[in-house]
Amino acid sequence: MSEKRYLFKKKLIKSLYFGGTLSSADLSAIAQKNIQITSKAINELVDEGSVLAAGYAHSTGGRCPQLFSLKPGLMYVVAVAMDQLTTRISLLNMENNFVGEVRELDFILSNQSTLINELAGHLNQFILDSGIPKSKIAGIGIGMPGFVDSEKGINHSFLKVQEGSIVSILEKITKLPVSIDNDSSLIALAEFKIGAAQGKQNVMVVNIGWGIGLGMILNEKLYRGNDGLAGELSHIPLFTNDKICTCGKMGCLETETSLLVVVEKAMRGLSEGKPSILKNLNPENVEEAAELILNAAIQGDTFAVELISEAGYNIGRGIAILVHILNPKTIILSGRGSIGGKLWTTPIQQALNEHCIPKIAENLNTEISTLGSLAELYGAAALVMEHYDEVHPKTKTRNTLIQINN
Incomplete structure (x- = not known):
């Protein structure tokens, strides 16, 4: 089999991975090959045991198209x-x-x-x-x-x-x-392929975690920037708080909004006698501490809600800058912290109301990811x-470890 043919068949496998169950016409359109070439390759994959015929699609007239899917356990x-x-x-x-x-x-x-x-x-x-x-x-x-x-x-x-x-x-x-x-x-790629950003053109995916990350879907493509470094929302210099960020600069968005900061503020508040159901947060286990704070907020603990609301409002200030520059349709809150759900959306929306020009933000939606901590x-x-159907730029053998016919 020629390398060109081999890679084309891998492209079809890739398309079925992302598309699920598709017809030859669907695959032809995705691969930008004529239907005869695509159908022949698909039938070869069926004969090899990599692809299964998966019934027929509904038709409003004429012959119902055959559907195909990947063989379970293929890889x-x-x-x-x-x-x-x-x-x-x-x-x-x-x-x-x-x-x-x-x-x-x-x-x-x-x-x-x-x-x-x-x-x-x-x-x-x-x-x-x-x-x-x-x-x-x-x-x-x-x-x-x-x-x-x-x-x-x-x-x-x-x-x-x-x-x-x-x-x-x-x-x-x-x-x-x-x-x-x-x-x-x-995280943005996951939301775009199987999550809340499916089928949407312009989406900002905010990753709430130990920093405040950003993934951008622009014109239905993941935007990585010139050097692949786009999306550093965490390091927008938004505050004059004299706090040194992990990047070495001062006053970054991260210094008032990350879950690490939320944990620090919680422990400081508790030491000052703030009433809360939170007890004995362990500074040596910030993952557990962050989860406890989020769960306490979900249960309605006033102190925990205040902490999330303050961080959420400041995240909203950062998002407002994105809205003015990129005019997205949707903001998706994802990552570890998204288990806080709607606790984030109210303060974020408040910040957007205060800091965005109404006309720019009038059609903006804010959603919570359903993928949560599994998104990454x-x-x-x-x-x-x-990358499954690509050739390694140096060895010319990238992904050829996987044989089409298992």
Whole structure:
């Protein structure tokens, strides 16, 4: 089989992954190939056992079109979601269902290049424990915070390397294709592919976590910017509070709105005698503390609600800047903190009402993600499949580890 033919069939598999059940006409339009070429390739995939005939679509007249879907168990993706404190590793099938449990590691991100080898070891062990042969894994997708250049496979903030890239090192050790991207970009990708941003043209996806990330869907495409570094909402200089941000600057949006800041304010308030159902927040376990605060707010605890409302209002001030510049249709609140649900939308809307020109914001909708803390894992899986039909720029063999006929 020629490489061109091989990659075209992989493109069809990719299209079925994202589209679910599709007809030859649907696939022809997506692949921008004529129906005869597409139908022949699809029938070959059926004969090879990669694709199944999935019944017929409804028709208002004429012959009902045959539908196709991927064979269950065809292959899997390893999805990794990293933040400054923990790393989660998961396995997903082609229906975006989790296979087995999500593994959580106390893996603290830093600039130590030796951590890449440690991460590779965890990935290899996870795959071994899953019982799935590497020949059936399409690749590894990794989301991480920081200034990530997904094209070069490097992170300018964490896991810096002297030679090669994060991607090249991990590919060498795991013997699998690896793709990395910024965590907020992947959260936006997940929302666009399977979440609240499906079918929408201009969407801002706000990632509420240890920072305030941003992923942008512009004209139905994920916008990464010139160097892949777009979306650093956290570092808009919005305050004159003399607080040093993690980026080294002062007064960034993050310094008054991140969940880390919410935890700090909660512990300070409790030490000053603020009445609350919150007790004994552990500064050594900020993940648990943040979850406790959000749950207390959901239960109506006045102090916890005040903390979320203050952070939400300030996030809204940051979003107001985006609204004036980009005029989006929808704002989606996603990520770890989105479990707070509507507790965020009221203060954010208040800020938008106060700081936006009414005409610009009159058709703006604010929604809560249904993917929650799993969004980054879904996005990491989608990242793998976005690259599934590409050729590696150096070796010309990217993703050829997966054979079409299993």
